[in-house]
Amino acid sequence: MEAAPRYATPRDPAYRTFGGKVAKLSAGMGAPFMPWQRQVADVALEVDGRGRYRYPVVVVTVQRRAGKTTLVRAVMAHRGLTVRRAGLWVTAQQRQDAADTWTDMADAIEDSPLGPLVRRRSANGQEQLTFPTGGKLRVFNARSRRAMHGKWSDCTLVDEAFAFTDEEGTVILQGVVPTMATRPGAQLWIVSTAGTALSTWLRSYVLRGRAGADRMAYFEWGIPEDTDDLDDLELYARHHPAVGHTIDLTALADARALMKSHEFARAYGNFWVSSDEWAIAPPLWNGSRTWERIAPGGPVAFAAEVCADRSSGAICAAGRTADGRTAIELTDERPGVGWIAPRLLELAERHRPVSVVVDPVSPAGPVHRALMDHRRSRGRWVPLAPFGTPELLDAHTEFLDGLVTGATVHRSHERLDAAVRATGSRQVREQVVWSRLPAEDGTSPAPLLAAALAAYGLAHPVPNERPEIAA
Known part of the structure; x- marks a missing residue:
């Protein structure tokens, strides 16, 4: 059974397509198209009544080892053979990456029956494959604003576009778009696996493509976004369009053994992650989910945490489940920080907590000072826990240990889930802890950090200040 795309621009039979010719060319080069490649080619290469390609932008986001280069190589070769003096360009995150992609394409073309028809120059910085029509397949530096100055383009490939931020993508477009203006039917192909929160340029195309943007052909394969078990290799196999053709389950297992969970999910599941590493591995986080509430009495x-840019804050509660496990609940998450101290005072008055944890040297420092002022000037009881760097390190370690052993669970909440996906890492005293920096999409990590601090507060009640539990 073939893997179905998650999103795909449909074929319009009212238009003819060069998809079949490109597929035949690829087969003649020794690389018959898989069904997914033929589907993309048939739609992306539809032509209008003037014989021009209908879609100036083609976006393909698919897993690694699916055959992206094979698909675009055939498109480039067809363009080089059929368009006089075609300008064919390849770029990627670094010039050497683009050169590697160019080399793969040039090698395959030279080793095919097309070999006698092309001329190759491989000098570093001057890579060029020339077709009998005068068309040239070349490399350009995506980071240079002047790389395409004075050039023209009939087909440009941006490979592994996840590596570019929105600003870097703008530089690419400033270079490429003018080169397409005088070339009828010119196309920009953006091809990539999924990215992280830093992949803002690709993400903008993904969102537009999913929404059916006009004059863009969009295709996406991958595991579902709501996948719970990111270690289920059978799931990856069902959604990888090359499985059963050029790779199998063993190849996936071999890759998984060599890669971290987040790396494998992004590369072989085409699964978007919000940071370069998991703050908490998804199987561990999902396995610690509960619908139980904190047992009353x-x-x-x-605990409270504030995002590094002070755009928002969060409060979490920690208590016990009926069977004695530590349970975390997200109590509040709101914009700004001025609301946090009054809300903590209200919660302390109502629930008489064993501790309230706020890091005084963090962005939540003003909250800590406000609570201290209330204790001094108004005599309002708040069991503020002594907290510094050693306690911060302990809080992270104890929270992760609790999840691993099953001693800590979290009440399911979409904002906590979002924080886990968004949270990056930093080093403090040679120990990795979670970063307070928001993700590129603005998602705050504060709920996750507040959860760890709340669990720490429950395990370390403030000495000599614990009152009787209110009935």
Whole structure:
């Protein structure tokens, strides 16, 4: 059974297509198209009544080892053979990456029956494959604003576009778009696996493509975005369009053994991740999910965290489930920070917590000072926990240990889930802890950090200040 795309621009039979000719050319070069490649080619290469390609932009986001280069290589070769003096260009995150892609294409073309028809120059910085029509397949530097100055383009490939931020993508477009203006039917192919929160340029095309943007052919294969078990290789196999053709389950297993969970999910599941590493591995986080509430009448602790840019803050509660495990609940997450101290005072008055944890040297420092002022000037009881760098390191370690052993669970909440996906890492005293920096899409990590601090507060009640639990 073939893997179905998650999104795909449909074929319009009212238009003829060069998809079949490109597929035949690829087969003649020794690389018959797989069904997914033929589907993309048939749609992306539809032509209008003037014989021009209908889609000036083609976006293909698919897993690694699916055959992206094979598909675009055939498109480039067809363009080089049929368009007089075609300008064919390849770029990627670094010039050497683009040169590697160019080399793969040139090698395959030279080793095919097309070999006697092309001339190759491989000098570093001057890579060029010339077709009998005068068309040239070349490399350009995506990071240079002047790389395409004075050039023309009939087909440009941006490979592994996940590597570019929105600003870097703008530089590419400033170079490429003018080169297409005088070439009827010119196309920009953006091809990539999924990215991270830093992949803002590709993400903008993904969102537009999913929404059916006009004059863009969009194709996406990958595991579902709501996947719970990111270690289920059978799931990856069902959604990878090359499985059963050029790779099998063993190849996926071999790759998984060599890669971290987040790397494998992005590369072989085409699964978007919000940071370069998992703050918490998804199987561990999902396995710690519960719908149980904190048992009433038991001890409770509260903690607050603030995003590094102070755009928002969060409060989490920690208590016990009926069977004695530590349970985390997200109590509040709101924009700004001015609301946090009054809300903590309200919660302390109502629930009489064993501790309230706020890091005084973090972006939540003003919250800590406000609570201290209330204790001094108004006599309002708030069991603020002593907290510094050693306690921060302990809080992270204890929270992860609790999830691993099953001693800690979290009440399911979409904002907590989003924070886990968005949270990056930093080093403090040679230990990796979670970063307070927001993700590129603005998602705040504060709920996750507040959860760890709340669990720490429950495990370390403030000495000599614990009152009787209110009935």
